[in-house]
Amino acid sequence: MTKKPKLSDIPGVGPSTADSLKEAGFKTVLKLSQADPKELAEKVSGVGPATAKKMIAAAKKLLPEESKDTKPKKKPAKEKAPKKTTKKPKLEDISGVGPSTVESLKEAGYKSVKKLSTADPKDLAKAVSGVGPATAKKMIEAAKKMLPAEAEKVPTAEKKPKKTTKKEAEPEPKAKPKKKKKKKKQPAKKKEEPEFPTRETLHDPRLRRISAAMKKRKPAFRHEQAHRWKRVSDSWRKVRGIDSATREKKKGRIAMVSSGYRTPKAVRGLHPSGYIEVRVERPEDIDEEKINPDIHAIRIGGTVGGRKRQAIIEKADALLIRVLNPGVSEFLDEEEIFSELDGLDDLEVD
Numbered sequence: 001m002t003k004k005p006k007l008s009d010i011p012g013v014g015p016s017t018a019d020s021l022k023e024a025g026f027k028t029v030l031k032l033s034q035a036d037p038k039e040l041a042e043k044v045s046g047v048g049p050a051t052a053k054k055m056i057a058a059a060k061k062l063l064p065e066e067s068k069d070t071k072p073k074k075k076p077a078k079e080k081a082p083k084k085t086t087k088k089p090k091l092e093d094i095s096g097v098g099p100s101t102v103e104s105l106k107e108a109g110y111k112s113v114k115k116l117s118t119a120d121p122k123d124l125a126k127a128v129s130g131v132g133p134a135t136a137k138k139m140i141e142a143a144k145k146m147l148p149a150e151a152e153k154v155p156t157a158e159k160k161p162k163k164t165t166k167k168e169a170e171p172e173p174k175a176k177p178k179k180k181k182k183k184k185k186q187p188a189k190k191k192e193e194p195e196f197p198t199r200e201t202l203h204d205p206r207l208r209r210i211s212a213a214m215k216k217r218k219p220a221f222r223h224e225q226a227h228r229w230k231r232v233s234d235s236w237r238k239v240r241g242i243d244s245a246t247r248e249k250k251k252g253r254i255a256m257v258s259s260g261y262r263t264p265k266a267v268r269g270l271h272p273s274g275y276i277e278v279r280v281e282r283p284e285d286i287d288e289e290k291i292n293p294d295i296h297a298i299r300i301g302g303t304v305g306g307r308k309r310q311a312i313i314e315k316a317d318a319l320l321i322r323v324l325n326p327g328v329s330e331f332l333d334e335e336e337i338f339s340e341l342d343g344l345d346d347l348e349v350d
Helices: 015-024 029-033 037-043 049-062 099-108 113-117 121-127 133-146 205-217 306-318 334-345
Strands: 276-280 296-300
Touching (some): 029 049, 037 049
């Protein structure tokens, strides 16, 4: 790679002369080498014709040989082909056709040579007066000769579409898309119910002792300031104060509800007798599959009437299921009730 020569590289050209050359328009060594000595002497102050010649010669020496011939060579101009000019033929140019015949042809509709060349001799003879079939043929042939080769080609008559029958016209019925067979949904698998806890786990003496001990030391959870005002009930409410000492579990404050007071999970929520309670409101609720006599005991709803209660108790006794609130164990039949009333009538009234 060769560096581009600068104006300061020319011998005898200092910084001030280089600036004056640039101001005059000779910004590069290449432009300076192409300059005319007289113009250079006139434009640049302090530079005479002799020094200008020396500067130009020195600039040419600094430049490489390739860049000396900077003027692009002109390409030889291509010879333009003469344009073909073809005049449109007129009806008057046809031999044997005068001005009167031209007017009659135009009146008949043959206004151009092209239309005349496509005419039928018989139709032309009928349309134009004074023109027979023979002369009509000659005129048409002469018109065809006058036209260029492209125009001589007579357009062929368009083929008429074939008549389609009703059967062909009717579109073929589209084949119906095959319906995808829906996959049958498989029935969801029933969740396996957990097995009943055994009697041993429910009546584990160790767990029962732990549960009893925890219940003894379990405090009665009261409202934070129920002892101060009558309007505040004793029922527990969660403490939410930012600066509440009870929430921070400081010494001397009431106990807060927490998971540490819970009894063991195996014996949690059991009846004091050690059975799991099942609420029942009708005889149909006693299901042998769901209620196990070893671990379950039924509790009859409070709104159940006497007759239905008796039916529930009878079914529970048959299945050896314990009833936690049997209430009245025996009910009198209607006959017994009426017999007792009859006995009251026999009593003497004082």
